Amino acid sequence: MHDHDHADVGRNARALDRRDFLKRSAAVGAAAVGLSVFGLGETSSFAGTSTRWWGALAQPKSGQDPWDAVRALEQKVGRQFGTIHHRFPWTNDLVNKFTRWGVETGHRPILAWNGNSKGGGNLWNSIASGNQDGWIENQARALRGAGWSTFLTFHKEPEREGTPAAFRAAYDRVHRIFDNVGVTNAKWIVTLTAATYNAGTAAQWLPSRYDLLGVDGYCRAGCGADWKGFTETFGAARSFARARGKGLYMVEVGCTESGAGKKAAWIDNARETLKQWPEVVGFSYNHERTDCNYYVDSSTSALGAFRRMGADSYYLKGR
Numbered sequence: 001m002h003d004h005d006h007a008d009v010g011r012n013a014r015a016l017d018r019r020d021f022l023k024r025s026a027a028v029g030a031a032a033v034g035l036s037v038f039g040l041g042e043t044s045s046f047a048g049t050s051t052r053w054w055g056a057l058a059q060p061k062s063g064q065d066p067w068d069a070v071r072a073l074e075q076k077v078g079r080q081f082g083t084i085h086h087r088f089p090w091t092n093d094l095v096n097k098f099t100r101w102g103v104e105t106g107h108r109p110i111l112a113w114n115g116n117s118k119g120g121g122n123l124w125n126s127i128a129s130g131n132q133d134g135w136i137e138n139q140a141r142a143l144r145g146a147g148w149s150t151f152l153t154f155h156k157e158p159e160r161e162g163t164p165a166a167f168r169a170a171y172d173r174v175h176r177i178f179d180n181v182g183v184t185n186a187k188w189i190v191t192l193t194a195a196t197y198n199a200g201t202a203a204q205w206l207p208s209r210y211d212l213l214g215v216d217g218y219c220r221a222g223c224g225a226d227w228k229g230f231t232e233t234f235g236a237a238r239s240f241a242r243a244r245g246k247g248l249y250m251v252e253v254g255c256t257e258s259g260a261g262k263k264a265a266w267i268d269n270a271r272e273t274l275k276q277w278p279e280v281v282g283f284s285y286n287h288e289r290t291d292c293n294y295y296v297d298s299s300t301s302a303l304g305a306f307r308r309m310g311a312d313s314y315y316l317k318g319r
């Protein structure tokens with residue numbers, strides 16, 4: 001998909017299941033505008049990195065363009081994000097106007113590139129068999145030409161999309177092609193759901209090579225689920241990464257309102273807990289409404305907690 005063909009990211013998201021929204025979401029473009037840049041340094045492929053990356057995915061609201069949604073949230077938070085989380089369908093160009101805007105305004109992109117294995121001739125198998133090599137090579141060349149430092153995660157949350165073997169084979173081929181093309185500035189993340197880590201089944205999904213483990217986790221209390229604390233949600237993923245000597249990137253984090261002040265307390269707890277979890281190299285909040293309302297400004301207290309997290313020197317200058 002070319003820049004002028006990008007799908008609308010957020011305007012129809014309210015009626016979608018979060019997974020369906022993830023599959024349908026795509027980057028859209030605009031000219032870059034200036035924002036102040038925070039020097040957040042580099043990350044590494046192992047635990048103990050000196051920088052804690054902090055950012056968000058900002059769903060456009062009320063006719064916003066995606067870059068306006070990012071700027072609006074940054075203004076509310078009172079600082080610029082270190083990262084922007086971008087979610088793409090398989091047919092979306094990784095280098096496009098929105099990702100260019102993000103890099104040119106001082107953000108590092110998290111490129112979540114989804115290859116849906118259901119329908120379309122079972123795309124994972126198509127990738128693994130080489131039928132998608134031309135498309136993959138084109139994206140790799142574009143990313144190499146851009147020269148960006150990125151986080152790259154192929155098909156986040158693969159667990160309900162196909163078999164672990166098919167996922168691993170597709171992931172490995174995409175990674176190998178990017179290596180062969182000469183993409184050297186990408187940190188590769190394997191992003192699984194928090195539920196998979198909690199169930200003890202994460203190992204079967206791991207490809208042969210990756211730099212970081214990733215996790216998507218939510219507290220959906222009041223939206224068809226019971227309350228889950230931050231540690232309860234992410235503790236197993238943290239332990240899994242620690243046991244393997246890998247950094248852990250929290251690629252999708254979200255919490256719903258469930259009683260006065262509870263969401264704010266959850267975010268405050270996240271801020272303090274991560275100071276004790278050196279394995280976590282990045283945290284990205286999903287400011288969106290899909291299956292539930294995860295907007296970080298769903299209450300004044302929740303936004304205040306998120307502002308405190310952003311103002312904490314631990315998330316500005318590293319440790």
